[in-house]
Amino acid sequence: xxxxxxxxxxxxxxxxxxxxxPRFLSYCHEAMEGLxxxxxxxxxxxxxxxxxxxxxxxxxDFKSPLRYGDVARIATTVEKLxxxxxxxxxxxxxxxxxxxxxxxxxxxxxSDLVALKGIPIPDDVRAAxxxxxx
Amino acid sequence: xxxxxxxxxxxxxxxxxxxxxPRFLSYCHEAMEGLxxxxxxxxxxxxxxxxxxxxxxxxxDFKSPLRYGDVARIATTVEKLxxxxxxxxxxxxxxxxxxxxxxxxxxxxxSDLVALKGIPIPDDVRAAxxxxxx
Amino acid sequence: xxxxxxxxxxxxxxxxxxxxxPRFLSYCHEAMEGLxxxxxxxxxxxxxxxxxxxxxxxxxDFKSPLRYGDVARIATTVEKLxxxxxxxxxxxxxxxxxxxxxxxxxxxxxSDLVALKGIPIPDDVRAAxxxxxx
Amino acid sequence: xxxxxxxxxxxxxxxxxxxxxPRFLSYCHEAMEGLxxxxxxxxxxxxxxxxxxxxxxxxxDFKSPLRYGDVARIATTVEKLxxxxxxxxxxxxxxxxxxxxxxxxxxxxxSDLVALKGIPIPDDVRAAxxxxxx
Numbered sequence: 143x144x145x146x147x148x149x150x151x152x153x154x155x156x157x158x159x160x161x162x163x164p165r166f167l168s169y170c171h172e173a174m175e176g177l178x179x180x181x182x183x184x185x186x187x188x189x190x191x192x193x194x195x196x197x198x199x200x201x202x203d204f205k206s207p208l209r210y211g212d213v214a215r216i217a218t219t220v221e222k223l224x225x226x227x228x229x230x231x232x233x234x235x236x237x238x239x240x241x242x243x244x245x246x247x248x249x250x251x252x253s254d255l256v257a258l259k260g261i262p263i264p265d266d267v268r269a270a271x272x273x274x275x276x
Numbered sequence: 277x278x279x280x281x282x283x284x285x286x287x288x289x290x291x292x293x294x295x296x297x298p299r300f301l302s303y304c305h306e307a308m309e310g311l312x313x314x315x316x317x318x319x320x321x322x323x324x325x326x327x328x329x330x331x332x333x334x335x336x337d338f339k340s341p342l343r344y345g346d347v348a349r350i351a352t353t354v355e356k357l358x359x360x361x362x363x364x365x366x367x368x369x370x371x372x373x374x375x376x377x378x379x380x381x382x383x384x385x386x387s388d389l390v391a392l393k394g395i396p397i398p399d400d401v402r403a404a405x406x407x408x409x410x
Numbered sequence: 411x412x413x414x415x416x417x418x419x420x421x422x423x424x425x426x427x428x429x430x431x432p433r434f435l436s437y438c439h440e441a442m443e444g445l446x447x448x449x450x451x452x453x454x455x456x457x458x459x460x461x462x463x464x465x466x467x468x469x470x471d472f473k474s475p476l477r478y479g480d481v482a483r484i485a486t487t488v489e490k491l492x493x494x495x496x497x498x499x500x501x502x503x504x505x506x507x508x509x510x511x512x513x514x515x516x517x518x519x520x521s522d523l524v525a526l527k528g529i530p531i532p533d534d535v536r537a538a539x540x541x542x543x544x
Numbered sequence: 545x546x547x548x549x550x551x552x553x554x555x556x557x558x559x560x561x562x563x564x565x566p567r568f569l570s571y572c573h574e575a576m577e578g579l580x581x582x583x584x585x586x587x588x589x590x591x592x593x594x595x596x597x598x599x600x601x602x603x604x605d606f607k608s609p610l611r612y613g614d615v616a617r618i619a620t621t622v623e624k625l626x627x628x629x630x631x632x633x634x635x636x637x638x639x640x641x642x643x644x645x646x647x648x649x650x651x652x653x654x655s656d657l658v659a660l661k662g663i664p665i666p667d668d669v670r671a672a673x674x675x676x677x678x
Contacts, residue, residue, distance in 0.1 A: 152577065152586065153430040153570065157322050157478035158389050162421040163331040164301035168555065175554065184554065185613030188291050196341065197297040202334045207392060210425035211587025255292050258341060286443065286452065287436065287564040291612035296555040302421065309420065318420065319479030344559035345453030425590050426657050431599040432569035456559050465565040468604045475598065475660060523560050526609060
């Protein structure tokens with residue numbers, strides 16, 4: 143499991159004064175990017191190797207709101223690894239007190255970003271993801 | 277059904293040059309806000325009546341990417357209306373050619389934003405939402 | 411002068427409940443894009459012709475805040491047109507009552523986006539911008 | 545001088561594949577928030593004491609673009625401290641090689657966020673800002 147702490151920023155709340163729910167997915171994407179550090183970073187993967195992981199399915203349960211000043215703690219695991227698909231699971235809690243914030247499932251297809259088509263997961267990427275299997 | 281056309285903006289793509297998937301949910305939220313025009317607008321609801329619809333569950337299937345210059349067409353329906361919960365469904369297509377982009381389910385709880393607690397859906401709000409029942 | 415009305419969105423306020431000031435520049439960028447409609451749209455310019463207008467200088471005076479539910483009215487003029495540089499000026503008011511919100515100056519260099527280098531402003535682009543000279 | 549390193553995120557580039565210029569101001573705002581750690585954090589100031597620093601003037605010179613994978617290094621100083629106004633100056637470089645990215649001046653008014661009116665800078669806040677005088 144990979145743990146990432148993400149402070150809520152000043153401009154990430156909405157007019158209801160809580161974090162706008164689509165941003166939870168941005169936080170998860172940031173957490174997920176950390177799993178690719180072992181292969182030179184997600185930026186390297188995307189910009190140099192032209193490989194990325196576009197989402198095909200996302201499922202979220204929201205349990206508690208986050209506010210400016212809170213820190214989201216995101217525990218990421220790889221739930222499934224197929225030939226070209228990966229399923230990430232994120233358990234998000236509030237770092238200060240451990241309160242459940244959200245659980246998110248995120249199915250991606252490892253893709254050639256030029257053709258925008260699925261490819262078999264490269265061996266080094268697969269190895270990096272295997273380390274975080276649940 | 278309520279139809280909302282939303283052009284993709286210059287800064288809404290990511291380093292893979294396609295719309296960053298959490299933004300699809302922002303587009304849906306904008307579409308949803310339109311349903312409250314019949315009760316004075318969502319801004320009025322949130323700021324004056326202190327009522328909002330925080331998300332408790334979201335489910336998305338992504339089928340085709342969007343790029344800068346595309347227009348997302350979002351057809352919104354109300355799938356379920358409970359005592360305080362509402363389920364919206366969004367069918368997103370690319371306006372230019374009708375290609376399926378995404379389908380999204382979005383369960384909200386009509387809430388008092390001060391206490392951040394569910395409340396029975398007020399009658400006028402219920403009537404506004406009923407008009408878009410699928 | 412080119413006038414663009416931009417409603418403030420639910421998620422564009424910050425923890426002080428007013429529009430986060432960098433977003434004023436996003437609003438201006440959207441307004442500016444409208445000036446390129448005469449040459450097929452800014453998206454066409456960027457994606458097909460690989461031409462864009464990166465900023466080199468920006469100056470803003472903020473006079474009144476905007477809140478969710480407000481509409482920003484942006485009057486855009488072209489203040490200067492050089493060989494490859496353009497200076498836009500934006501006067502932003504609150505649409506409901508005409509209150510001054512901000513004035514922004516924005517100097518850009520018309521650029522080849524592949525080399526990221528200034529180029530002489532193409533004739534059709536220059537003609538489109540000339541129409542909005544102050 | 546207060547130094548803050550801010551990695552460019554996957555979704556912060558635009559359709560020209562460089563960081564969208566208004567985001568530079570978001571990065572600076574994050575850097576600035578760090579100066580308030582000495583008084584319990586900017587979130588505490590905003591949410592508990594209802595004090596914030598809305599911008600009244602901003603000036604930016606952009607010298608080099610940033611891309612996904614780059615890290616913005618932001619050196620923040622307090623250039624002027626008035627009765628209720630503060631002028632911040634940010635020198636932004638690319639962390640990897642020290643290339644100049646941007647310089648930004650940012651004039652704020654320390655304000656009561658309820659009345660949205662300037663107030664004399666509280667002593668503890670003034671002391672915290674004095675430490676970063678240029």
